[in-house]
Amino acid sequence: xxxxxxxxxxxxxxxxxxxxxxxxxxxxxxxxxxxxxxxxxxxxxxxxxxxxxxxxxxxxxxxxxxxxxxxxxxxxxxxxxxxxxxxxxxxxxxxxxxxxxxxxxxxxxxxxxxxxxxxxxxxxxxxxxxxxxxxxxxxxxxxxxxxxxxxxxxxxxxxxxxxxxxxxxxxxxxxxxxxxxxxxxxxxxxxxxxxxxxxxxxxxxxxxxxxxxxxxxxxxxxxxxxxxxxxxxxxxxxxxxxxxxxxxxxxxxxxxxxxxxxxxxxxxxxxxxxxxxxxxxxxxxxxxxxxxxxxxxxxxxxxxxxxxxxxxxxxxxxxxxxxxxxxxxxxxxxxxxxxxxxxxxxxxxxxx
Amino acid sequence: xxxxxxxxxxxxxxxxxxxxxxxxxxxxxxxxxxxxxxxxxxxxxxxxxxxxxxxxxxxxxxxxxxxxxxxxxxxxxxxxxxxxxxxxxxxxxxxxxxxxxxxxxxx
Numbered sequence: 021x022x023x024x025x026x027x028x029x030x031x032x033x034x035x036x037x038x039x040x041x042x043x044x045x046x047x048x049x050x051x052x053x054x055x056x057x058x059x060x061x062x063x064x065x066x067x068x069x070x071x072x073x074x075x076x077x078x079x080x081x082x083x084x085x086x087x088x089x090x091x092x093x094x095x096x097x098x099x100x101x102x103x104x105x106x107x108x109x110x111x112x113x114x115x116x117x118x119x120x121x122x123x124x125x126x127x128x129x130x131x132x133x134x135x136x137x138x139x140x141x142x143x144x145x146x147x148x149x150x151x152x153x154x155x156x157x158x159x160x161x162x163x164x165x166x167x168x169x170x171x172x173x174x175x176x177x178x179x180x181x182x183x184x185x186x187x188x189x190x191x192x193x194x195x196x197x198x199x200x201x202x203x204x205x206x207x208x209x210x211x212x213x214x215x216x217x218x219x220x221x222x223x224x225x226x227x228x229x230x231x232x233x234x235x236x237x238x239x240x241x242x243x244x245x246x247x248x249x250x251x252x253x254x255x256x257x258x259x260x261x262x263x264x265x266x267x268x269x270x271x272x273x274x275x276x277x278x279x280x281x282x283x284x285x286x287x288x289x290x291x292x293x294x295x296x297x298x299x300x301x302x303x304x305x306x307x308x309x310x311x312x313x314x315x316x317x318x319x320x321x322x323x324x325x326x327x328x329x330x331x332x333x334x335x336x337x338x339x340x341x342x343x344x345x346x347x348x349x350x351x352x353x354x355x356x357x358x359x360x361x362x363x364x365x366x367x368x369x370x371x372x
Numbered sequence: 373x374x375x376x377x378x379x380x381x382x383x384x385x386x387x388x389x390x391x392x393x394x395x396x397x398x399x400x401x402x403x404x405x406x407x408x409x410x411x412x413x414x415x416x417x418x419x420x421x422x423x424x425x426x427x428x429x430x431x432x433x434x435x436x437x438x439x440x441x442x443x444x445x446x447x448x449x450x451x452x453x454x455x456x457x458x459x460x461x462x463x464x465x466x467x468x469x470x471x472x473x474x475x476x477x478x479x
Binding site: 023107136 | 479
């Protein structure tokens with residue numbers, strides 16, 4: 021049973037099948053300084069969690085954590101009523117809900133000066149995008165113009181949306197938007213949809229600078245849905261789309277035919293953003309630990325050292341996922357130098 | 373219905389049931405009481421540990437490991453330090469005192 025304002029959401033969790041003796045637990049929100057269940061496989065459907073009946077709006081619940089870097093979830097059926105400046109950069113993943121009306125509404129995030137409150141710029145984009153909230157600048161998704169007119173429609177007319185924020189829960193040593201040479205892109209480019217997605221509406225991103233000298237190259241957005249269905253994007257080629265502290269968020273597309281495997285020395289989290297990928301999990305010796313036929317917005321916590329690879333799903337489809345993992349040697353924020361042999365550090369570590 | 377004026381440190385809060393006015397450090401911030409209540413409730417939920425937290429109208433709150441700072445944004449930004457427990461107690465009280473008939477938090 022879900023919240024009545026989520027009645028148009030498409031909530032269809034997948035299945036997670038552990039092997040003999042393998043424990044899997046339902047992922048829950050937590051306030052501990054570390055994920056209390058990080059040694060176990062975990063499972064959660066983000067839409068189902070966001071759509072639960074008693075969940076308070078506009079509270080940020082931590083559901084994933086590596087060090088001080090977290091994923092926090094929030095839901096909303098009215099504009100946010102506070103501005104905020106965090107300890108570090110934030111990357112706001114505006115997940116699709118499956119409710120076409122709610123998903124296509126262009127939401128505006130306003131950026132302001134933390135001292136004066138002066139507007140510095142804004143980003144406007146619909147669900148299916150990621151907005152960047154740089155450290156040192158306040159951000160206010162849905163900020164109303166003066167006189168801040170109250171938005172209070174009848175309960176039955178409200179439509180909920182939800183977001184997962186990749187950010188820090190305390191001070192971190194590395195912030196991408198302060199880097200002299202950013203290692204990720206904070207701006208979007210054109211996408212060419214695969215033929216089967218020619219009719220998918222990916223929405224538009226508008227970035228406005230009132231004070232470009234303070235916001236150019238720091239505020240921005242990416243069209244995740246456009247990236248997910250982009251014909252030019254090579255399959256199973258992770259792109260780091262966000263970094264906070266010593267943790268990286270990769271974006272991966274797959275059709276389950278890549279045969280490549282991935283692994284992190286620490287626990288990590290996989291989130292299905294688009295489509296229904298299938299994943300196999302094995303230990304270092306290749307022994308099968310679990311199989312997941314993921315639904316859209318399913319999330320899996322993966323214990324340290326477990327390898328995973330995408331396999332052909334029950335019904336062939338094109339999928340896109342996020343992988344939240346500890347940054348590896350040579351990546352900005354990892355605190356570790358690049359391997360002497362050079363080359364892309366991720367490929368050296370995760371290739372099968 | 374009447375709503376009492378309330379003080380936290382050198383800041384005075386008042387409400388007529390529609391608008392909340394905050395006076396402090398020589399400045400004034402005004403915002404709809406509806407949005408004041410919404411934000412105050414979240415501030416309590418985060419237990420003040422959310423970096424800089426801004427209300428409509430220019431009033432804000434931030435914190436360090438021990439204390440809470442009440443802010444008025446502007447040129448320059450002005451702040452006054454209050455104890456964390458004092459702030460916690462105050463915002464709980466004002467949230468209850470300024471609730472208007474029918475007001476509810478959304479799930």
